[in-house]
Amino acid sequence: xxxxxxxxxxxxxxxxxxxxxxxxxxxxxxxxxxxxxxxxxxxxxxxxxxxxxxxxxxxxxxxxxxxxxxxxxxxxxxxxxxxxxxxxxxxxxxxxxxxxxxxxxxxxxxxxxxxxxxxxxxxxxxxxxxxxxxxxxxxxxxxxxxxxxxxxxxxxxxxxxxxxxxxxxxxxxxxxxxxxxxxxxxxxxxxxxxxxxxxxxxxxxxxxxxxxxxxxxxxxxxxxxxxxxxxxxxxxxxxxxxxxxxxxxxxxxxxxxxxxxxxxxxxxxxxxxxxxxxx
Amino acid sequence: xxxxxxxxxxxxxxxxxxxxxxxxxxxxxxxxxxxxxxxxxxxxxxxxxxxxxxxxxxxxxxxxxxxxxxxxxxxxxxxxxxxxxxxxxxxxxxxxxxxxxxxxxxxxxxxxxxxxxxxxxxxxxxxxxxxxxxxxxxxxxxxxxxxxxxxxxxxxxxxxxxxxxxxxxxxxxxxxxxxxx
Numbered sequence: 263x264x265x266x267x268x269x270x271x272x273x274x275x276x277x278x279x280x281x282x283x284x285x286x287x288x289x290x291x292x293x294x295x296x297x298x299x300x301x302x303x304x305x306x307x308x309x310x311x312x313x314x315x316x317x318x319x320x321x322x323x324x325x326x327x328x329x330x331x332x333x334x335x336x337x338x339x340x341x342x343x344x345x346x347x348x349x350x351x352x353x354x355x356x357x358x359x360x361x362x363x364x365x366x367x368x369x370x371x372x373x374x375x376x377x378x379x380x381x382x383x384x385x386x387x388x389x390x391x392x393x394x395x396x397x398x399x400x401x402x403x404x405x406x407x408x409x410x411x412x413x414x415x416x417x418x419x420x421x422x423x424x425x426x427x428x429x430x431x432x433x434x435x436x437x438x439x440x441x442x443x444x445x446x447x448x449x450x451x452x453x454x455x456x457x458x459x460x461x462x463x464x465x466x467x468x469x470x471x472x473x474x475x476x477x478x479x480x481x482x483x484x485x486x487x488x489x490x491x492x493x494x495x496x497x498x499x500x501x502x503x504x505x506x507x508x509x510x511x512x513x514x515x516x517x518x519x520x521x522x523x524x525x526x527x528x529x530x531x532x533x534x535x536x537x538x539x540x541x
Numbered sequence: 542x543x544x545x546x547x548x549x550x551x552x553x554x555x556x557x558x559x560x561x562x563x564x565x566x567x568x569x570x571x572x573x574x575x576x577x578x579x580x581x582x583x584x585x586x587x588x589x590x591x592x593x594x595x596x597x598x599x600x601x602x603x604x605x606x607x608x609x610x611x612x613x614x615x616x617x618x619x620x621x622x623x624x625x626x627x628x629x630x631x632x633x634x635x636x637x638x639x640x641x642x643x644x645x646x647x648x649x650x651x652x653x654x655x656x657x658x659x660x661x662x663x664x665x666x667x668x669x670x671x672x673x674x675x676x677x678x679x680x681x682x683x684x685x686x687x688x689x690x691x692x693x694x695x696x697x698x699x700x701x702x703x704x705x706x707x708x709x710x711x712x713x714x715x716x717x718x719x720x721x722x
Binding site: 305309312313315316319320323324325326327328329330331367368369370371378380382408409412433434437438440441442444494495496497498500501502503504531532533 | 562577604605606609610611613616617618621624645646664666667668670672688690691704715716719
């Protein structure tokens with residue numbers, strides 16, 4: 263059994279959040295730069311140049327990359343040989359999150375769904391935890407913005423619809439989203455599982471680095487086919503036309519019931535802010 | 542495609558010359574409002590109350606800025622998705638609002654209102670909130686402080702970089718997706 267102090271987790275979560283909201287991950291930064299090299303239209307190039315300038319500015323100041331610093335989403339692999347000394351997992355993550363959003367001058371965006379009253383400190387964090395073998399605590403953080411999240415969808419397709427039905431649903435979802443989710447987007451697709459698991463797979467896939475294909479060659483081919491189809495839409499950066507509607511598509515698959523074919527699309531904006539720590 | 546330097550408040554003459562695709566560098570005073578603030582503005586109108594700012598010639602920026610770090614007038618401040626404000630926009634245009642700033646598509650009702658009342662919709666680059674904050678020199682909460690990031694702020698902007706997405710003549714700059722919807 264390994265003991266990890268609650269304070270160490272809080273500090274790690276706080277620092278991770280502040281960095282994630284200011285420093286665009288290298289893979290995302292590189293993908294936007296590559297897109298800039300590819301684009302020919304002036305408006306597409308102008309948007310992508312602004313995004314590079316924005317990332318450079320945020321990295322060197324206390325300014326957040328985007329004012330929407332998101333719902334705080336965590337995926338935690340909780341080693342079964344780990345003991346947290348001085349708190350529960352949920353408690354310490356929330357405490358670290360509150361401190362990070364406060365000290366980082368990050369916008370607190372969570373509110374009551376009906377009264378719309380802001381919770382004031384971005385709580386509660388949205389935490390997906392999985393118990394895994396070993397003595398490591400792996401915490402992944404995503405600052406998930408609302409504009410792109412609102413364009414996400416889940417569908418319960420008929421098994422007979424198969425891959426053509428899945429592809430149509432994904433590409434249609436991105437066509438309908440158009441300029442709204444801040445393209446060029448990153449698209450997470452969850453196929454299979456149950457009504458609730460498919461969106462979770464879709465979101466989890468967004469932690470994978472841009473350019474990294476699914477280890478399963480058949481799923482990797484689906485990712486490439488979807489990416490090509492989405493970029494053929496011609497929506498382009500900020501919807502103003504161009505070659506880059508999405509920077510990447512990630513697909514995760516899970517067996518499903520013989521009666522079902524759940525598919526979920528989780529849309530991520532160009533500011534795909536994730537970071538992880540291992541304790 | 543032309544570039545214009547405009548100063549608020551905007552006039553009908555300022556608006557009608559603009560075409561979708563033009564670039565505008567905006568200087569002057571603009572007001573922030575997003576979902577909850579719009580709801581309150583409309584409720585105030587329904588009750589016949591005075592609004593927190595003069596609508597005639599005004600520009601509304603759909604934004605909920607991040608808190609200001611030390612030494613900054615405002616934190617990161619990029620546009621939010623405009624479609625959520627579509628239900629309120631035609632009425633505000635009818636009362637003198639000349640332009641809104643946001644990102645994403647508008648409904649036909651909003652586009653029609655902009656033609657009828659001589660208004661435009663400006664796009665700013667979504668997610669470029671750090672960069673855009675550098676063009677905001679002053680920020681002051683003037684109403685609905687209890688809404689936190691959604692409070693109405695009076696902003697002073699200098700050369701705020703905008704693209705005309707929908708003009709007062711019915712044209713739109715967004716690309717049409719190459720897919721049968």
